[in-house]
Amino acid sequence: xxxxxxxxxxxxxxxxxxxxxxxxxxxxxxxxxxxxxxxxxxxxxxxxxxxxxxxxxxxxxxxxxxxxxxxxxxxxxxxxxxxxxxxxxxxxxxxxxxxxxxxxxxxxxxxxxxxxxxxxxxxxxxxxxxxxxxxxxxxxxxxxxx
Amino acid sequence: xxxxxxxxxxxxxxxxxxxxxxxxxxxxxxxxxxxxxxxxxxxxxxxxxxxxxxxxxxxxxxxxxxxxxxxxxxxxxxxxxxxxxxxxxxxxxxxxxxxxxxxxxxxxxxxxxxxxxxxxxxxxxxxxxxxxxxxxxxxxxxxxxx
Numbered sequence: 001x002x003x004x005x006x007x008x009x010x011x012x013x014x015x016x017x018x019x020x021x022x023x024x025x026x027x028x029x030x031x032x033x034x035x036x037x038x039x040x041x042x043x044x045x046x047x048x049x050x051x052x053x054x055x056x057x058x059x060x061x062x063x064x065x066x067x068x069x070x071x072x073x074x075x076x077x078x079x080x081x082x083x084x085x086x087x088x089x090x091x092x093x094x095x096x097x098x099x100x101x102x103x104x105x106x107x108x109x110x111x112x113x114x115x116x117x118x119x120x121x122x123x124x125x126x127x128x129x130x131x132x133x134x135x136x137x138x139x140x141x142x143x144x145x146x
Numbered sequence: 147x148x149x150x151x152x153x154x155x156x157x158x159x160x161x162x163x164x165x166x167x168x169x170x171x172x173x174x175x176x177x178x179x180x181x182x183x184x185x186x187x188x189x190x191x192x193x194x195x196x197x198x199x200x201x202x203x204x205x206x207x208x209x210x211x212x213x214x215x216x217x218x219x220x221x222x223x224x225x226x227x228x229x230x231x232x233x234x235x236x237x238x239x240x241x242x243x244x245x246x247x248x249x250x251x252x253x254x255x256x257x258x259x260x261x262x263x264x265x266x267x268x269x270x271x272x273x274x275x276x277x278x279x280x281x282x283x284x285x286x287x288x289x290x291x292x
Contacts, residue, residue, distance in 0.1 A: 006220060020190040020194060022188050023187040023189075025185035025187060027183070037173065037174050039171035040168070040171045041169040043167045043169075045165060050166065066264065077235065119249075131235070
């Protein structure tokens with residue numbers, strides 16, 4: 001399954017000590033950084049699915065510093081080389097990676113770990129309900145158990 | 147115990163659903179936002195203490211979306227109205243608050259919850275070892291059990 005045009009996976013570092021750990025997220029100047037709009041956190045319970053959303057303007061930078069989350073994407077950009085293609089990826093700490101998602105892509109995600117599954121999104125614009133579109137789960141077919 | 151000059155506590159919102167939760171962090175334009183340098187995450191084990199650090203340039207925006215963390219601060223700015231004053235605060239989700247910390251203040255923190263204690267720092271500059279100073283735990287007296 002090929003990554004969608006304009007999406008990017010970046011390897012991230014983390015450091016453990018006896019007191020705890022430090023996990024990198026996103027730096028100004030990193031690949032995938034456009035501008036800073038907002039940081040927020042989403043948790044998703046094990047086996048729960050949040051789908052589908054599409055941002056018309058926001059660039060997402062998704063990081064999962066706790067737990068494991070399965071993401072699925074569908075390219076809705078008619079001028080994209082990967083128009084109508086699907087892409088799926090699991091984000092966790094092994095490997096620890098950041099996923100950059102350009103606007104115009106439907107996405108949903110599912111909690112995989114039995115504990116806390118936490119996503120941090122470093123978004124290029126602040127939350128704006130006008131630039132987000134939703135579809136109901138069954139409006140885009142995907143077998144989350146496949 | 148009075149807050150130190152230039153520090154700020156901001157109330158944050160979160161939203162629960164059956165699938166999970168969404169926790170606000172920091173938006174461009176919020177009080178306490180100066181510029182975007184880096185987002186990173188630190189975890190601290192229960193009863194573990196990480197102390198002391200001082201940033202000479204970085205403005206910190208500290209958020210604890212998971213667990214509970216006790217922070218303690220000592221003002222090292224000779225031109226500050228609260229020079230040599232101490233300040234302590236616990237950050238968690240109840241109440242859910244963001245703490246803005248200007249440069250020139252010693253800080254340390256201790257994990258309080260038995261599960262994961264996670265701090266997100268939205269920093270005004272990227273990590274730079276040249277602008278950070280460390281002291282050993284016993285170089286600043288504080289009773290973490292008080």
